[in-house]
Amino acid sequence: MSYDNRKMIFDIKQKGYLKSPELEKALLDLPREKFVSGALKGFAYKDVPISIGHRQTISQPTTVVIMTEALKVKSTDKILEIGTGSGWQSAILSKLTKKNVYTIERIRSLVNQAKENLKELRIKNVKISEGDGSNGLKKYAPYNKIIITAACPEIPKPLLDQLKVGGIMVIPLGDYYSQEMFVITKRTKTKYDKVSIGYFNFVPLMGKYGFEEKKSTLK
Numbered sequence: 001m002s003y004d005n006r007k008m009i010f011d012i013k014q015k016g017y018l019k020s021p022e023l024e025k026a027l028l029d030l031p032r033e034k035f036v037s038g039a040l041k042g043f044a045y046k047d048v049p050i051s052i053g054h055r056q057t058i059s060q061p062t063t064v065v066i067m068t069e070a071l072k073v074k075s076t077d078k079i080l081e082i083g084t085g086s087g088w089q090s091a092i093l094s095k096l097t098k099k100n101v102y103t104i105e106r107i108r109s110l111v112n113q114a115k116e117n118l119k120e121l122r123i124k125n126v127k128i129s130e131g132d133g134s135n136g137l138k139k140y141a142p143y144n145k146i147i148i149t150a151a152c153p154e155i156p157k158p159l160l161d162q163l164k165v166g167g168i169m170v171i172p173l174g175d176y177y178s179q180e181m182f183v184i185t186k187r188t189k190t191k192y193d194k195v196s197i198g199y200f201n202f203v204p205l206m207g208k209y210g211f212e213e214k215k216s217t218l219k
């Protein structure tokens with residue numbers, strides 16, 4: 001780990017975030033620069049989102065901390081992540097659970113990039129799929145926890161259906177330009193609690209239950 005990695009963590013704690021020692025250890029073990037390419041590695045430890053190509057980003061470190069702590073991961077949790085990107089969030093979650101982390105990404109080159117990043121770090125409990133994340137991954141459902149790392153116009157019904165009763169979902173809801181982050185706790189098959197944890201800015205979730213799919217050649 002580098003001094004910059006430690007400084008990033010120190011700065012996040014100074015802002016009043018990062019209460020979990022398990023999450024702090026995961027961040028120490030997983031230098032953010034491993035998930036950023038080329039010249040942008042110089043920004044890896046800044047508290048900002050960074051482009052990973054294809055109009056996608058690796059999330060701001062403070063945002064990752066807020067979302068991950070809101071998820072309240074236990075070592076026995078099976079987790080679904082929507083929006084793999086370059087794999088940083090997936091890798092962090094893999095350190096917090098002894099079960100599998102399932103993650104889905106619609107852009108093939110990012111799927112391949114994430115697989116390479118996780119392989120290099122010898123992370124074996126993350127399973128990456130390519131596809132429409134708004135549909136979730138019914139094959140491996142139900143999940144104890146679901147995290148969505150892209151903006152949604154509303155809660156995708158398949159994701160709510162795939163969340164266990166008693167499970168937690170963290171999701172940014174809004175339009176293309178601004179979203180409010182919510183922690184959803186599923187109380188019964190049809191009822192859930194919804195608590196706001198602030199305002200954020202994410203790239204949109206494209207797909208059947210997200211924003212309208214654009215014609216694209218992204219591969």
